[in-house]
Amino acid sequence: MFIEPSIGKSKSKDRKGHIEVICGSMFSGKTEELIRRLNRALIARQKVEIFKPTIDKRYHEFDVVSHNENAIRSTPVNFAEDIILLAGDCDVVGIDEVQFFDNRIVHVATVLANSGKRVILAGLDMDFEGRPFEPMPQLLAIAEYVTKVHAICMKCGNLASYSFRLTSTKEKVLLGEKDSYEARCRNCFFEDR
Ligand SMILES: Nc1ncnc2c1ncn2[C@@H]1O[C@H](COP(=O)(O)OP(=O)(O)O)[C@@H](O)[C@H]1O
Numbered sequence: 001m002f003i004e005p006s007i008g009k010s011k012s013k014d015r016k017g018h019i020e021v022i023c024g025s026m027f028s029g030k031t032e033e034l035i036r037r038l039n040r041a042l043i044a045r046q047k048v049e050i051f052k053p054t055i056d057k058r059y060h061e062f063d064v065v066s067h068n069e070n071a072i073r074s075t076p077v078n079f080a081e082d083i084i085l086l087a088g089d090c091d092v093v094g095i096d097e098v099q100f101f102d103n104r105i106v107h108v109a110t111v112l113a114n115s116g117k118r119v120i121l122a123g124l125d126m127d128f129e130g131r132p133f134e135p136m137p138q139l140l141a142i143a144e145y146v147t148k149v150h151a152i153c154m155k156c157g158n159l160a161s162y163s164f165r166l167t168s169t170k171e172k173v174l175l176g177e178k179d180s181y182e183a184r185c186r187n188c189f190f191e192d193r
């Protein structure tokens with residue numbers, strides 16, 4: 001389990017923050033882990049701001065919601081840059097579904113961390129074809145802390161790292177749930193492709 005390197009108020013005014021990334025397939029627990037870290041920051045009396053891309057309205061317009069129906073209030077944003085202004089003087093910034101932002105999120109995460117904030121990003125590391133989902137590779141490279149979580153393969157019960165698309169749609173972005181995707185291990189993912 002991830003243990004925060006530091007969670008309370010920093011003593012030094014000019015101290016920089018850091019970047020944490022939570023990645024994995026669909027259903028692997030990324031959102032639950034993000035919510036867990038943000039709730040602990042709130043318990044530590046940290047000022048927390050949470051964002052998600054406007055595109056992700058699957059469960060709720062404003063809440064970040066896990067497949068398990070854990071939820072936390074968030075601000076939907078159209079562009080990564082909006083987050084810099086909206087984050088204000090908070091201590092911790094959480095961002096879910098980070099794969100839906102363009103590469104400018106890399107600069108935004110850097111600016112936020114350099115201004116002293118703890119930045120926690122959660123998102124898919126691979127798309128439905130098993131290819132790296134931009135901008136996640138860049139975010140993984142610049143993060144101080146990376147956590148890869150795993151789902152359970154829906155075919156064989158092993159650990160799953162892939163999101164298998166159940167429909168024939170080839171567009172990279174296709175919002176969906178269990179109707180359109182299932183978690184698969186490497187064997188079961190490539191067996192049916
Ligand atoms: N194949 C699966 N493997 C693991 N958990 C699953 C699976 N299918 C559904 N779940 C549920 O999804 C929850 C994780 O949801 P969530 O945090 O939203 O994942 P993610 O953000 O990675 O898609 C699990 O706690 C479990 O209740």
Ligand SMILES: Cc1cn([C@H]2C[C@H](O)[C@@H](COP(=O)(O)O)O2)c(=O)[nH]c1=O
Pocket residue numbers: 025026027030031058123124126127128129163172173174175176177
């Ligand atoms: C693999 C893959 C997924 N998506 C979409 C499907 C869901 O709406 C989100 C992922 O949500 P989760 O919180 O990680 O379960 O992304 C997509 O658009 N393209 C893909 O290749």
Ligand SMILES: [Zn+2]
Pocket residue numbers: 153154155156157158184185186187188189
């Ligand atoms: Zn499998």
